Structure formats: structure tokens, C-alpha cells
Amino acid sequence: MKIAENIYYVGVNDRNKERFECLWPLSNGISYNSFLVVGEKIALIDTVDSRFFPLFIEKIKEVIGERTIDYLVINHMEPDHSGSMGLIREYYPEICLVGNKKTLQMAEGFYREAGKTFCVSEGTTLDLGNLSFTFFLTPMVHWPETMVTYESHTKALFSGDAFGCYGALNGSVLDSTIDIEPYFPEMIRYYSNIVGKYGCQVQMALKKVCQLELKMICSTHGPVWTENIPHVLREYNRLSLYEGEPGVCLVFGSMYGNTMEMAECVAEGLVRGGLKNFSMHKLSRTDPSYLIADAFRYKGLLLGAPTYNNGLYPLMDHFVTDLQHRMLKNRLIGCFGSFSWAGQAVKKLVDFASSPGMELIGEPVEMKQGFSFEIGEKCRLLGESMAARILE
Ligand SMILES: Cc1cc2nc3c(=O)[nH]c(=O)nc-3n(C[C@H](O)[C@H](O)[C@H](O)COP(=O)(O)O)c2cc1C
Ligand SMILES: [Fe+2]
Ligand SMILES: [Fe+2]
The missing domain is CATH 3.40.50.360 (Flavodoxin domain)
Structure with a gap:
């Protein structure tokens, strides 16, 4: 599913899972969002829960055919996003894993080998030819290695768990094309359940994010935010300041x-x-x-x-x-x-x-x-x- 020039959604819905983290009830499932950024070089941003790999690889092939993927950007190592890393490398052995020092250490720890890697730090850029990524570290939103990836041509922010919510995506991923109202309470529930402890770190992340020109926020769960960006940023600001x-x-x-x-x-x-x-x-x-x-x-x-x-x-x-x-x-x-x-x-x-x-x-x-x-x-x-x- 094409969501912008050069950006394709290749994530999946999990409508079977009863509880996220085996704790938090999912009355309407959850999505694991992954994106293909197709420039002169191709980057895959995050992956999906490994149980969905067959569907995931099918979606990828549908977009890029027999072309190869040059980079795998992992914004967050939690297994709902990194789980298919190893399988992706079996399909694309030359793929280069992009992450910060902590990401790469965790990749070794979880999956024994990380393969070819590119280590980024605050503000590092990565050129895809006609497109370009900049990376910003956002530790503890929701793990220590968490970071966000900004593509400056499309002005899309790949934000990891930040701005995510529970709920599978029904028929589309863009907020402008679906009934978005049911997702807002689910964003508060997701934030308070999962990230709520880290208000201070979310504030620091917001300061970085708010300096960017944003046309699209692509979180790892829930809708892709476009016309609702101001609302979503306001909510995150309020929640992370613990303002009721x-x-x-x-x-x-x-x-x-x-x-x-x-x-x-x-x-x-x-x-x-x-x-x-x-x-x-x-x-x-x-x-x-x-x-x-x-x-x-x-x-x-x-x-x-x-x-x-x-x-x-x-x-x-x-x-x-x-x-x-x-x-x-x-x-x-x-x-x-x-x-x-x-x-x-x-x-x-x-x-x-x-x-x-x-x-x-x-x-x-x-x-x-x-x-x-x-x-x-x-x-x-x-x-x-x-x-x-x-x-x-
Ligand atoms: C298993 C159990 C343990 C209780 N322990 C205490 C106690 O330690 N001290 C006390 O004053 N009342 C204790 N109570 C009494 C209850 O606190 C009291 O009856 C209360 O009004 C029950 O409120 P409820 O009707 O809203 O459940 C206990 C009651 C039960 C069933
Ligand atoms: Fe997470
Ligand atoms: Fe997640």
C-alpha cells in the first residue's frame, strides 16, 4: 500500500492476539507497522512479529519485486518490531542493519549475529540517493535503544512506538481515510500502559521532533498520522507532562x-x-x-x-x-x-x-x-x- 511518493506500508494486522505483552487487552487487535522507503536505494523500516513473516515478505515482494533491500533500519529492538530481522537477512543476505550502538548490541544479544551494520548516533544522516534519512536518539521511548528516523524529502517521521496505539487497521492506514475517533482513546491507553513511566524522556523526544517539519508520522502501531499531527503532538505533550x-x-x-x-x-x-x-x-x-x-x-x-x-x-x-x-x-x-x-x-x-x-x-x-x-x-x-x- 503506497502512502506517499516513495513510501509503502508493508505492516500487518494481528487480530489474534488477546493481550499485548500478555498483559494489556486488545479488543480490536493491533498492527505491527513496517515501511519500505524506495529511493535509488531501498530501506525497510522496522519489521513485524515473526509469526507474520510469510505475509510480510509477500507484501515486500509485491512492492519491490526482485530488487534487493539495501538497509534495514531498526528504530526499536522490542521483538514485535525486530522479530523478523533474522528471516529478512536470509532473503537479503547483503542487507545492512542500521541502528545505534545499543541497537546493534541488542541485535547481537537477541539474534546472535547482526550481519552487516551501520552504526548511527544523534543527527547521523544516510543517503538513499534521492532520499535522505536523519536519525535522532529518543532513549526510553520505550527502551534505551529507541530512536526515530526522519526522511527529509517526504518529511516523514518514522517514530517507533511513539504516537502509536492499539487497534488493528481497518482497510487503510492513513488517518485521513478512516474513522479515526476510536483510535484516540486507544492512543491514551497505549501511552499510559506502555510508555507512561517515561514522561520526562518523552518530553525530551518531543523537543527534537517538534523542530522538524512534519507531513507524516509513521508509528509502529496504529494509523499513520497526517492531518491529525497537531492533535497527536498535543496529546503526547499533555500526557507526558502528566496533565489531566x-x-x-x-x-x-x-x-x-x-x-x-x-x-x-x-x-x-x-x-x-x-x-x-x-x-x-x-x-x-x-x-x-x-x-x-x-x-x-x-x-x-x-x-x-x-x-x-x-x-x-x-x-x-x-x-x-x-x-x-x-x-x-x-x-x-x-x-x-x-x-x-x-x-x-x-x-x-x-x-x-x-x-x-x-x-x-x-x-x-x-x-x-x-x-x-x-x-x-x-x-x-x-x-x-x-x-x-x-x-x-
Ligand atoms: C477476606 C476479608 C478480609 C478482611 N479483612 C479485614 C481487616 O483486616 N480489617 C477490617 O477491619 N475489616 C476486614 N474485612 C472486613 C471488610 O473490610 C468490611 O466488611 C468492608 O465493609 C467490606 O466492604 P465491601 O462490602 O465493600 O466489600 C475483611 C473482609 C474480608 C472478606
Ligand atoms: Fe516497544
Ligand atoms: Fe511496539
Whole structure:
């Protein structure tokens, strides 16, 4: 599939995979994007998961016939992109692997031999005759060797995982030709699940990328961005600065319904306070992937959980740890929870809400045993306090 003068999409859809990294649910599959840049010399940018190699090589042959590939640029060594490297070299033994020092070391480590190589560093250029690549290092977006490749003639940026999203591509790869709306939430989910920890490094990468004139961003997953480039850059900037949109993610756990009654009242408080933009999740029903995405999306977090074995209800403990690992910050947090004989849950949630970069909102509500009208009203007040801060 030709996507620009000299650039062809040769990636594949994986509609079988249930979970990316065996962790993150794929309700609509995922694409592994690879591109052929056909100048006087030919370069292949990234590869695909090796299980798709037969289809991949067919697509390549369809574009270049019996011509050979001169360069294989590997922007990212994770196996969803580097997996077909060895097989490609069997077809094109003279192919030259282009990567930075860390890429080439990893290529040796993963696949024992890298073959012919060309080692690049920040700003190195590679001439394809009528086309020309410049390489920029973007470490930790998402691994240490990650880099991006810019083709200055077409003004296309091959960005690795950056700006990628979950979801197979239906019928086309260009954002201007498909219904793009479903991909935006999947970009936030992908970012928060996979890259979320590295906000600082994403900021450094954005500074480099924003100096380039961009007509096309070709990520390794999801649509090729053209008319949506400004939106995608804005979203990445916001997410990597940990800036939430004015809204709330309400997450609660409950075994027997006591904490859930509290959560219902907290939600009533949000609405009473005039807030519409919020999501509400019961921990046992919603996969952590979506919870993390909403925690990154919204400025406010309302967390409710029962005490369990003298600690926090395990699913909430897990969720809070997920957020801590991703160094989520700049969040307004409200807490509520329940216990029967010695409360721990609310204390632990308040500890989280008091950690650096977080701000505790309203009065935490702690309930002993059964629900009462007083507790209900305290929960509504908590919701109202949060709504007031979000809307101020
Ligand atoms: C397995 C289990 C362990 C619990 N551990 C504690 C505990 O250590 N301390 C406590 O005060 N309550 C404990 N409880 C009681 C619950 O925290 C309390 O009943 C709470 O209101 C349940 O909330 P829920 O109805 O939202 O599930 C435990 C309950 C269960 C089922
Ligand atoms: Fe990756
Ligand atoms: Fe990837």
C-alpha cells in the first residue's frame, strides 16, 4: 500500500492476539507497522512479529519485486518490531542493519549475529540517493535503544512506538481515510500502559521532533498520522507532562457492596457539584489497562476500597502500585473506604494521596460496618469538593 511518493506500508494486522505483552487487552487487535522507503536505494523500516513473516515478505515482494533491500533500519529492538530481522537477512543476505550502538548490541544479544551494520548516533544522516534519512536518539521511548528516523524529502517521521496505539487497521492506514475517533482513546491507553513511566524522556523526544517539519508520522502501531499531527503532538505533550483533562476517574473495589454504596454517593456528589465528565469503574470488572488510561486522562482521582487482611483491598493495592510505577503526578485525589474491626484501607489511600505531586481533596470518608445516611452525605460532600476543584 503506497502512502506517499516513495513510501509503502508493508505492516500487518494481528487480530489474534488477546493481550499485548500478555498483559494489556486488545479488543480490536493491533498492527505491527513496517515501511519500505524506495529511493535509488531501498530501506525497510522496522519489521513485524515473526509469526507474520510469510505475509510480510509477500507484501515486500509485491512492492519491490526482485530488487534487493539495501538497509534495514531498526528504530526499536522490542521483538514485535525486530522479530523478523533474522528471516529478512536470509532473503537479503547483503542487507545492512542500521541502528545505534545499543541497537546493534541488542541485535547481537537477541539474534546472535547482526550481519552487516551501520552504526548511527544523534543527527547521523544516510543517503538513499534521492532520499535522505536523519536519525535522532529518543532513549526510553520505550527502551534505551529507541530512536526515530526522519526522511527529509517526504518529511516523514518514522517514530517507533511513539504516537502509536492499539487497534488493528481497518482497510487503510492513513488517518485521513478512516474513522479515526476510536483510535484516540486507544492512543491514551497505549501511552499510559506502555510508555507512561517515561514522561520526562518523552518530553525530551518531543523537543527534537517538534523542530522538524512534519507531513507524516509513521508509528509502529496504529494509523499513520497526517492531518491529525497537531492533535497527536498535543496529546503526547499533555500526557507526558502528566496533565489531566478536567474530569474525574472514580475507581472503587467492593466485595459485599458496602464500599459500593459509598461510591454511588460519591458519584451523586460529583453530579451535584455540576461535573459530568467522569468515569466510574468497579475494580473487579474493569481491566487495569483501562483504569490506568483513565487515571492518566483525568485530573481527578476518587479511590474507594474496603480493608482486607489489615491492608488495602488487593485490586486497589495493585492499581495504586500501577500508578506509582508510572510516576503519575499532578493529580487531585479523594479517598473513601470501609472496614469492620480495624480500618487500614483509607489510611493507605490517604498516604498515596499525600505523596509528592498529589493533592488530597475533601475529607476522606471511612465507614465502620454498615451504611448510614450520615456516611452517604459525607460521601456526597467528598464528590462535591472534588467537582468544585475540577471546575474552578
Ligand atoms: C477476606 C476479608 C478480609 C478482611 N479483612 C479485614 C481487616 O483486616 N480489617 C477490617 O477491619 N475489616 C476486614 N474485612 C472486613 C471488610 O473490610 C468490611 O466488611 C468492608 O465493609 C467490606 O466492604 P465491601 O462490602 O465493600 O466489600 C475483611 C473482609 C474480608 C472478606
Ligand atoms: Fe516497544
Ligand atoms: Fe511496539
